[in-house]
Amino acid sequence: MSSPGSKLPLLLYGILLCSSFAPLPVISSKRRSIGSGGPAARDSASSWDKREETARDGEYLLGIKRLRKLYCNVGIGFHIQVLPNGKITGVHNENRYSLLEMSPVERGVLTLFGVRSGLFIAMSDKGKLYGSGHYNDECKFKENLLANNYNAYESAAYPGMYIGLSKTGKTKRGNRVTPTMTMTHFLPRI
Secondary structure (H helix, E strand, O other), X not given: OOOHHHHHHHHHHHHHHHHHOOOOOOOOOOOOOOOOOOHHHHHHHXXXXXXXXXXXXXXXXXXXXXXXXXXXXXXXOEEEEEOOOOOEEEEOOOOHHHOEEEEEEEOOEEEEEEOOOOEEEEEOOOOOEEEEOOOOHHHEEEEXXXXXXXXXXXXXXXXXXXXXXXXXXXXXXXXXXXXXXHHHOEEEEO
């Protein structure tokens, strides 16, 4: 008969043998559980999540410039044009002054630059549109996608003021229009 002390090493060997075949927990390289590991593991996991979140937020669009014409389907239909004298108007037939460079400056905010005239579209504190030779805060607009797939452009400097065209092609003051009015609905066209 074998003594109980001789079975102990055999029992320990059996436990070690069984545990070596048990599957190990797998940690994905994309997502890490915040609860696993010590403080260093939590810090690296949260920094990974932050990097992944910022990549999702559309930072890749920063710096991409789009050449477009902004079409407003009000009246007979107009494209916004930036004239060399700084006047912003609507023109029915697209022309060289209606080509705009749309450059994002931050997430959801962009500038509208008249390629031919060399002027930025800007909005004053009174809601008047004008062409600015220099970039400033009045040149920034929030691009809002509407339910009808048109865009509305709200002044970033003066919230609640929108770019709008009347049915005759004249610009409307930003404080007199709302995004529910079709005169503020624009379609970027190539």
